Amino acid sequence: MALTTLPANAFVDDAITSDKINLANNFAFTGTVTGTPSGMTLLATSVVSGTGTTSVQLNNFFNDTLYNAYTIYINNCTPLTNAKILYIRFVAPNGDIITASDYVHVVSCTERNISSDASGNAYNAGEGTFGRINGNVDSSSNDTYATNYIMNLVDPLNTTSYKSIQWQSTGIDQAATGYRTNNGSVWLKQTAALGGIQFYFSSGNIAVPTEFRMYGVTK
Amino acid sequence: MKKLINNVEYDLTAEDLQQIELDKIEVARVKAIDDAKAEKKASGKAKLIKLGLTEEEIKETFGI
Numbered sequence: 001m002a003l004t005t006l007p008a009n010a011f012v013d014d015a016i017t018s019d020k021i022n023l024a025n026n027f028a029f030t031g032t033v034t035g036t037p038s039g040m041t042l043l044a045t046s047v048v049s050g051t052g053t054t055s056v057q058l059n060n061f062f063n064d065t066l067y068n069a070y071t072i073y074i075n076n077c078t079p080l081t082n083a084k085i086l087y088i089r090f091v092a093p094n095g096d097i098i099t100a101s102d103y104v105h106v107v108s109c110t111e112r113n114i115s116s117d118a119s120g121n122a123y124n125a126g127e128g129t130f131g132r133i134n135g136n137v138d139s140s141s142n143d144t145y146a147t148n149y150i151m152n153l154v155d156p157l158n159t160t161s162y163k164s165i166q167w168q169s170t171g172i173d174q175a176a177t178g179y180r181t182n183n184g185s186v187w188l189k190q191t192a193a194l195g196g197i198q199f200y201f202s203s204g205n206i207a208v209p210t211e212f213r214m215y216g217v218t219k
Numbered sequence: 220m221k222k223l224i225n226n227v228e229y230d231l232t233a234e235d236l237q238q239i240e241l242d243k244i245e246v247a248r249v250k251a252i253d254d255a256k257a258e259k260k261a262s263g264k265a266k267l268i269k270l271g272l273t274e275e276e277i278k279e280t281f282g283i
Contacts, residue, residue: 044225044226045226046223046225046226047226048223050221052220052221053221053222053223053228054220054221054222054231054235054239055222055223056222056223056224057222057223057224057225058225059224059225060225085246097238099238099241116278118278118282119282122253124249125252128245128249129241129242129245130242130245200242202246203243203246205220
């Protein structure tokens with residue numbers, strides 16, 4: 001009689017290989033499946049706690065063999081003191097922050113303000129020592145109005161092209177009247193491979209409940 | 220003050236603190252440029268109002 005269920009102790013170890021089971025079959029698992037991941041893989045999580053965090057870095061997670069793009073979510077991003085601007089810098093593979101005046105950024109914003117609309121852009125003239133990833137208006141310190149981000153970083157290990165990151169965010173102003181959708185890009189005019197990314201506010205610290213998550217997009 | 224690297228907290232180094240001081244100067248420089256742009260926009264809007272345009276007309280036409 002054919003088996004319909006494999007007993008838990010059917011294998012002496014937990015490695016299921018093709019000589020033990022037909023891997024061409026389809027299975028509807030209801031438990032947790034581990035193994036080679038596909039799609040997006042969570043690589044890093046950084047959760048701000050307390051009131052003393054000046055910056056956050058996600059370093060040494062780039063892997064050219066497995067991923068060619070990375071998505072970063074910043075959830076509930078809030079400065080400790082009101083009206084700050086979020087900046088990024090890239091990090092070299094040796095952990096040094098890249099502070100050269102080689103960054104260019106552009107920002108675009110569309111806003112609903114009660115019964116009117118507005119738009120606003122921001123950019124740096126020439127090059128600067130950081131990239132702005134904030135809308136054209138400062139971020140609120142009220143975590144009820146926290147900003148949420150999604151960012152894409154493509155091929156940070158390549159040694160041919162300038163590096164760039166694209167981002168989108170939603171934010172609310174301190175008066176809770178302006179609702180904004182922002183998007184922008186930051187370029188680093190350098191071709192060397194990167195090791196990570198740093199986030200910090202124009203001044204002051206990053207507040208709870210800000211969380212950072214980086215996912216690798218499988219090749 | 221701390222820096223959070225891969226979710227591990229580290230004390231800021233002397234180099235980090237020096238960079239923060241340099242950043243304050245750079246942020247102030249950039250803010251001055253942004254403020255100057257905003258002043259020009261406000262000045263232009265005021266001149267348009269003097270020419271007889273309404274706030275709504277200016278907003279619809281120039282987006283300011």
